Amino acid sequence: RMFSTIDTHDFETKVNQAVKFLQGGDKLKVSVRFRKRAIAHPELGSELLDRFKEAVSEAGTVDKPAKMEGRSIVMFVSPKAAK
Template identity: 40%
Template sequence: MNQEIFAQEVRLIDENGEMMGVMPPREALAIAENRGLDLIEIAPNAKPPTCKIMDYGKWKYENKKKEKVAKKKQTVISIKEVQLRPRTEQHDLDVKMRHARRFLIEGDKVKLNLRFSGREMAHQELGLQLLKDVSKGLEDVAVVEVPPKMEGRQMFVLMAPDPAKIKDYLKANKDIAPKVSEPKAPEVKAPEAKAE
């Protein structure tokens, strides 16, 4: 910015976005000062570097505003892990599926992780069937992103939320929707009128 530009020549753009040509930075700075504005290097890696005449405060504010808008549009998708065992009982399996469904409805990916120990490694087909059953049970809100895959002593499936399926699921289960998708707001009591 201004005196901090050390290139031999710069390509100058005026405040209206029109190209003014290639010139020494001293000359470009003099033009900017005559107009009561700053000389800002916008493309330092270009040959020659590109500078623009503009109000530095306004430029900084607009950049900050653009970054804020870009940050708002970003969505962070995390991967939630649900641990299973080949001999997980049915009730525990139902609870874990409920948790996985809640994670998917909230927009997170779910990794169903089945861990084998000792002799269970000899019966990997049982684990595979369990993962297929659980992922099939969650297909009403998700799609399988990575099919069952073995990694060491673990087998896993990665499921991603499907917005269209989630919308249909929430429509069909209106009584479940408030419990799963959003926390309930605390009830506020109205102040009682005093009898006089």
């Protein structure tokens, strides 16, 4: 779970943890929560999930694309099949 105003280092930490989980064979549910008036700019959350998708593209693929659910945007990522 991330917030729409996440800092660069925090984002990199989340990506590293996600890659570790994907390499272990686990699926991920990635969500971006919006606080207070940040809900007025959902494009920021979409851009954040696009960056996340690019960062974990070596270890996983997107099962379900980003979708707005209440005050958050949710995306599901599964590990790539072992070759």
